[in-house]
Amino acid sequence: MLKAYMKEIADTTKRGDAREESYYGSLADLLSDFPLEEGRATDVTTLPKKTDAGNPDFRVWDGDHFIVGYIEAKTPGTNLDQIETSEQLERYLNTFPNLILTDFYEFRLYREGQLIDRVTIGRHFTARQLKTTPVVENADEFEALMAKFFAFKLPKSFTAEKLAVDLAKRTRFLRDQVVAEELRDESTGGGDLSGFFNAFKQYLIAGLTQEQFADLYSQTITYGLFAAKTRAEGHFNRKLAFDYIPSTIGILRDVFRFISLGELSPQMEVIVDDITAVLNAADINSILDQYYKEGKGEDPIVHFYETFLNEYDPETRERRGVYYTPEPVVKYIVRSVHQLLKDKFDLRDGLADPKVTLLDPAAGTLTFPAEAIKLAVVEYVEKYGEGGKKGFIRDQILKNYYAFELMMAPYAIGHMKISILLESLGYKLQADDRFQLYLTNTLEMEEIDQIGFPGLHSLSEESQLAGKVKKEEPILVIMGNPPYSGISSNINDWTEELLKTDIDGAQSYYKVDGKPLGEKKVWLQDDYVKFMRFAQWKIHKAGKGIVAMITNHSYLDNPTFRGMRQSLMKTFDEIYILDLHGNSLIKETTPDGSKDENVFDIRQGVAIALFLKNIIHKDSKVKHAEKYGTRETKYKYLISHNIISAGYDEIDPKAPYFFFIPRYTDDIQHYSSWLSVDTVFPLNITGIVTARDRFVIGLTKQELELRIMQFRNLSIPNEVISQTYGLKNTRGWDLSSARKELANDNNWQNYFQKIFYRPFDIRYIFYTPIMVDWGRNDFMHHMLSGENYALVLPKRVEYVGSWQNALVTDKISEHVAVSLKTTDYHFPLYVFPKEEQIDWTRTSKTVNINELILNTLNEKYDRQVTPEKIFSYIYGILYSDYYRAKYVDFLRMDFPRIPFTLNYTFFTEIARLGQRLIDLHLLKSPELAQPNVKFQGQGEDLTVGRRRYDEETERVYINKDYYFEGVAPEVWAYQIGGYQVMDKYLKDRKGRRMEDPRHYIHIATALEKTIEIQAEIDAIYPEVEKDVIQF
Structure with a gap:
């Protein structure tokens, strides 16, 4: 042989x-x-x-x-x-x-x-x-x-984890090496895969990419086979799978009509057969039972799917928070709804009552409906016995419980889970039965007409059925965990109208007291807001009902959501908020300072909300409770409580913000009457975003010039420049085109400018639209045309703690120069005309202070107040620790508001102290001449290495040989915005030589003096609020 x-x-x-x-x-x-x-x-x-x-x-x-x-x-x-x-x-x-x-x-x-x-x-x-x-x-x-x-043989006995991992590996291979490749090969033709892709893109998921389709299609195949295997008796292979997909789940049958009966490519056939072989070797039912035995909860399919996703695509699992809501959360919400139906709607059987219709509009793998079904069946059996249970499931659960899901994989898993759940409850789905889970985009009202692609006619049928539920079916209970996505892909005419108009009597989210919010409202486009609005609309239209959801908790107190909060209060009679906190994005801690964890594997804090509406609307009552602590502590709390026992306190949301958390309303009233800095300085803009900081911004002009010269040298291949500097083409920037344009620009040496990059850290930027994506050139020229100051601070702050987010500059500024996680705004004192706009008969600059404010201050103080003095006064107020602590909640939510004292003496004194701070922070103060900090050490190595602070000796070591001496603990710890100033400066220079120790000494001295001046301002500040000018 x-x-x-x-x-x-x-x-x-x-x-x-x-x-x-x-x-x-x-x-x-x-x-x-x-x-x-x-x-x-x-x-x-x-x-x-x-x-x-x-x-x-x-x-x-x-x-x-x-x-x-x-x-x-x-x-x-x-x-x-x-x-x-x-x-x-x-x-x-x-x-x-x-x-x-x-x-x-x-x-x-x-x-x-x-x-x-x-x-x-x-x-x-x-x-x-x-x-x-x-x-x-x-x-x-x-x-x-x-x-x-x-x-070799596949193991006769798979563990749950082993099976999930093996399926994940093969599904990832199917996605990347087969489906994605075949889609690319069919891109110019009209193959079967392209037909599926185009139908899904056109009718279900706008903006769907080939890569995303390859993902959802591959998962659908694996979990369709998985579902079929759970129903198979005896031998099972790919060609038999179609027979085990229920005829009532038309979309899945359409897919498997192709997979089981169609002519697959050899590549597709091989890997699908391999997945089938793995499933055929496994005892699926025993494996799912294993999750019960190992104490992994009552939802084994979803836990299995979590394990699968962790191997298949950990980033996707992290990004989506996946389709899984923790059981304690689900149980708390479902039990609470069950009780409220009894207590508030006089439905004595709760979720088992014949009048109950239920919808989960973002169902995932049907965690919420499954729990509701279990509780409803238990309620029915305990009251009425086992005899009528099958009829109850057939005539009520299957007819009155609904769910919508957009993604095919959880859709397939959801149908499988409900089938297994109902069998465990004693009901086997018949040939003409189906649970009313529909593959649809909840936020799309346009129904799909008949699809031309022959293998997917059921998609239009499913759309028609879902559309009837959306538009016509009165729903009493809407519950679930909608997706959180700040940049929503659900943008269409209907969702825009839903949010922005008073639709069917439910007030717009874009208005408060009938007036527009008057600001950018990007966060109102978050998907969870749209799902809540959909639920509000459905209940408002029905006249009564309950909305119960766990969502991002930002809407509870963010000013942008004040119209949403007022609208919800106008629709619902009672609102229950359980804030579960856990927001690591803003570094939330418990009131005693200990660790606060999220109930999900996500960073965004969450809250459970229950909204109740009866036919006769009364003044809305808002009740609030909160829970801090470890995840386990929160789970135990949710398991042992429901809405009745949770201890909610009534709060009184008032204009203009209608907060859904406790607030001191007296502080709100007078603080809200003060002028916001964006009113004081009408012209302002967000800082510069380069999109390629590491290349176009340098610590020294020399190193930046070298980079630019190499970039302009077209004899160096694009690939070398790209790999050396990590430069990649983007939607609005092309490496090759930028290099050619810059090589032909004889003025390139004029583009080097200083930029305020981080606190006390002035760098160089190659400032040209050729290289900087959002240079704010039409605005930042005000800082390049003459002497000027600008206030740099954010509109909002995304972390918990004291507010310390203001700094002055006399340079152009980068967009996170002060605030690490949120965008900073740039407020110049003066504005200059562009050269071609200069009127030589007038002064070359104008004051960027609201004329009403200038005139009012001149009138109240009976003298001319200079723009510089007003700027210094505002800066002094912003550095009052008393002011910062008292109004920290408001400062985190919106631009600071400034109390202008009626007492000119206090105004002058705070302005004087503010000017001292400005001079110190620009490192131009004569007070820097006598520093307490000294640079000490011996040796040849001045490289910044492992930095450390010794509190006992008050030394900041830059390496083992050199240190700065005399740095007080409060100076070392001093924070401006998102940065610990002294540490951040050294961190950004690690591996570089300490060229100018005087600069670091000046920073330390400036912070030392700042702390002293803040104490002086605080001694005066309480007098400011006693008599504030009303504009």
Whole structure:
């Protein structure tokens, strides 16, 4: 057998024009003959491919349902050591547990990714150079290797984790190497996959990319097969899967009509068969039962899916928070709704009452409806007995409970889960039964007409059924966990109208007291807001009902949501808010300072909200409770409480903000009457965003000039510039075009400017639209045309703690110069005309202070007040720790508001102290001349290395030899915005030489003096509020 094989491949080599595929027939025959000697039938499928994507070259299986393994072949003489470390082979080894790599002479066998045997049966150079057939070597060893290969079997007993991981590996391979590749190949044609993709993109998910479709389609195949396997009895393979998909789930049947009965490409067929083989080897029902036994909760399918996603695509799992809501949260919400239906709506059977209709508009894998079903069935059986249970499920649950889901994989999993759940409750779905889970975009009202693509007519049928529920069906209970996405993809005419108009009597979110909000309202476009608005609209339209959701908690107190809060109060009679906090984005802690954790694996804090509406609307009552602490503490609380026992306190949301959390309303009233800094300085803008800081911003002008000269040098290839500096093309910027444009620009040396980059950290920027995406050039010229000041601060602050987010500059500024997590605004004192707009008969600059304020202050103080003095006064107020602490909640939410004292003496004194701060912060103060900090040390190494602060000696070490002495603890710890100033300056210079220790000493001195001046301001500040000018 081996001699004949060796002669065939040697003859092929001697022809001189042989390619890899030329040897396939000989190897396929060898692979087919080997098991025949053992009395076993084997099917060897050859899978030629155009690129390194796709499956290995050969699949070996029994022709029915058992896959032996795969072989990847390379041209004779190929260096297999190099192939072994290639991305292609790594992909194969991570996916296929039984694999041979060969160059037709050497064979390497891998088991579960590890090399377990290697044999060389002949010498390729004998055939290539000597033009003769090589002598067969190591025949016994080769037979032993092949025996190991053919002896491989999938494990008879999969653990849940092992099955989830194995399916994930194969599904990822299906996504990346098969579906994505076939979509690219079909891009110019009209293949079946392209038909599915175009139908989903046109009718279901606008903006769907090929990569996203490959993901959802591959997961759908795996979990469709999984669902089919749970219903199969006995033998199972890909072609039988279609028979086990219920006829009532038309969309899934359409997909599997193609997968089971259609003509798949060889690449698709192989990997789908492989997934089927894994499922066929596993006892699915025992595996799901294992999750119960291991105490992983009452939702084994979703826990299994979590494990799958963690292997399949950890980033997707992290990004989506996935389709899983923790059981304690679900139970709390469902129990609360059940109780409220009894207590507030006189429905004595709660969720089991015949009048209850229920909808989860963002159902995921149906966690909420499943829990509601369980509770409803328990309620029914306990009251009325087992006899009518099946009829109750058939006539009420299957007819009155609804769910919507947009993504195919959770849609498939959801149907499977409800089927298993109902069987556990004693009801087996019949051929004409279905749970009313629909594949639809909740936030899209336009129904799909008949689809031209022949394999997906059920998508339009499903759309029509979902549309009827959206538009016509009165729903009493809407519950769930809608997605959080600040940049929503659900943008259409209906959702815009839903948010912005008084639709069916429900007040717009974009107005307060009938007036527009008067600001950018991007956060009102978050998906969870749209889902809440949809639920509000449905209940408002029905006249009564309950909305119960867990969502992002930002809407509770963010000023942008004040119209939303007022609208909800006008629709609902009672509102219950349980703030679960856990917002690591703003570094939330418990009131005692200990750790506060989220109930999800996400960073955004969350809250449970229950909204109740009765037919006769009364004045809205808002009740609030909150829970801090560890995740486990919160879970225990949710398990042991419901809305009745949670201890809610009534609050009184008032204009203008209508906060859904406790607030001191007296402070709100007078603080809100003061002028906001954006009113004082009408012209303002967000800071510069380069989109490529590391390239266009430098610590020194010299290093930045070197980069730009290399960039302009077109003899250096684009690839070298890209790799060296990490520059990539973006939607609005092209590397090659930018290089050509800059190379032809003779004024390029004029573009170097100083920029306020971080606190006390002035750098150089190559400031031109060619290289900077959002340079704010029409505005920032005010800082380049003459002497000027600007106040830099954010509109909002995304972390908990004291407010310390203001700094002055006399330069152009970057967008996070002060605030680490939120965008800073730039408020100049003066504005200058552009050169072509200069009126030489007038002064060349104008004051950027509201004229009403200037006139009012001049009138109240009975003298001319200079713009500089007003600026200094505002700066002094912003550095009052008394002011910062008292109004911290408001300062975090919006631009600061400034109390202008009626007492000119106090005004002058705070302005004087404010001017001292300005001079210190611009490092222009004479007070910097006598520093307490000294730079000490000896040695040649002035490189900033491992920095540390020694509080006892008041030393800041930049490395083992050098340190700054005399830095007080409060100076070292001083924070401006999102940065600990002294540490941040050194951190950004790690690995660089400390060229100018005087600058660092001046920073320390400025902060030391700042702390002293803040105490002086605080001694005066309480007098300011006693008599404030009303404008």
